[in-house]
Amino acid sequence: MQQKILIGLVLTLIIVIFIPLYWAAEPGRQEAARERQQAEAVEREARPYMPQKEGSFRVEVSLNGFNNTPGEFRLEVEGGQEVEITFVYGDYDLPVNNPHIIAIPDLGITPFILDQNNPEFTVSFTAPKVGEVTVFSFMCTQTACAGHNNLLGGIIVIQPSQQEAARERQQAEATEVGQAIFEQSCKSCHSIGGGRIVGPDLKGVVERRERDWLVRFIVSPDKLIAQGDPIAKQLVEQYGTPMPNMGLSEQEAEQALAYIEAQSGEPQSSPSPE
Numbered sequence: 001m002q003q004k005i006l007i008g009l010v011l012t013l014i015i016v017i018f019i020p021l022y023w024a025a026e027p028g029r030q031e032a033a034r035e036r037q038q039a040e041a042v043e044r045e046a047r048p049y050m051p052q053k054e055g056s057f058r059v060e061v062s063l064n065g066f067n068n069t070p071g072e073f074r075l076e077v078e079g080g081q082e083v084e085i086t087f088v089y090g091d092y093d094l095p096v097n098n099p100h101i102i103a104i105p106d107l108g109i110t111p112f113i114l115d116q117n118n119p120e121f122t123v124s125f126t127a128p129k130v131g132e133v134t135v136f137s138f139m140c141t142q143t144a145c146a147g148h149n150n151l152l153g154g155i156i157v158i159q160p161s162q163q164e165a166a167r168e169r170q171q172a173e174a175t176e177v178g179q180a181i182f183e184q185s186c187k188s189c190h191s192i193g194g195g196r197i198v199g200p201d202l203k204g205v206v207e208r209r210e211r212d213w214l215v216r217f218i219v220s221p222d223k224l225i226a227q228g229d230p231i232a233k234q235l236v237e238q239y240g241t242p243m244p245n246m247g248l249s250e251q252e253a254e255q256a257l258a259y260i261e262a263q264s265g266e267p268q269s270s271p272s273p274e
């Protein structure tokens with residue numbers, strides 16, 4: 001008898017306390033599931049399909065998407081690379097033969113059929129060297145079936161060499177502008193590797209000092225000296241005269257430094273020895 005009451009009590013407890021608690025936590029659980037799904041979607045998005053062999057891809061085409069990736073699917077190649085893509089029919093689990101017609105119009109690859117009778121098709125091309133990043137879409141042009149919306153793909157052509165070249169070009173431009181600035185505003189007092197004039201030899205100064213300090217000093221040496229900057233103070237004592245404010249902007253100071261840096265790296269015989 002007592003045992004029955006005890007069991008009844010426990011059951012009541014479960015009903016009164018634990019079930020409402022469980023349901024109260026439900027929105028949180030749903031939220032967590034949603035977040036997990038979102039994180040997975042982002043990860044899928046960020047991970048382009050990588051080839052087995054450099055530039056060689058195998059792409060299964062089914063109603064689930066390219067390589068079972070619903071929605072947009074991407075391949076990543078480098079500009080100038082030889083690329084080979086084998087498209088493979090993947091809808092064998094369907095009761096009917098379900099043809100797909102694939103094309104990559106921007107690369108001049110005209111529509112080809114993939115179905116049970118034509119299970120593979122290989123296309124090859126040289127990835128064009130055009131913009132820094134180019135996307136060539138490929139798609140199924142067969143719209144009769146549901147699920148074809150899943151069949152959207154892109155070939156991303158990246159040009160790392162172009163990025164490198166752009167950086168080098170920028171550097172070269174800054175150095176060129178910097179040379180003009182140096183010759184006009186600094187050369188009367190400074191050499192780069194030719195010894196002291198009025199001010200110190202600036203060879204290797206970029207390695208000796210913080211970049212940030214150099215820019216601030218070149219833009220307004222008077223201000224740093226007036227503020228009692230310890231390095232500036234020591235330099236004035238050492239050279240017996242303060243450097244005047246040459247009215248340079250931060251960008252011009254950077255450009256002058258780019259030139260000083262480039263000259264510092266080169267052997268003594270600079271193009272314009274003084």
Ligand code: HEC
Nearest residue numbers: 185186189198199200218232235236239241242243246256
């Ligand atoms: C009228 C002469 C004069 C001119 C022009 C001049 N400087 Fe100076 N510069 C000095 C003197 C003197 C010093 C050392 C005393 C001081 O720090 O004020 C100095 C110091 C420097 C220093 C610090 C060097 C070190 O060892 O830390 C840098 C960097 C510098 N100058 C860059 C430049 C640049 C870049 C220009 C051109 C935009 C320039 N200077 C124009 C006279 C000059």
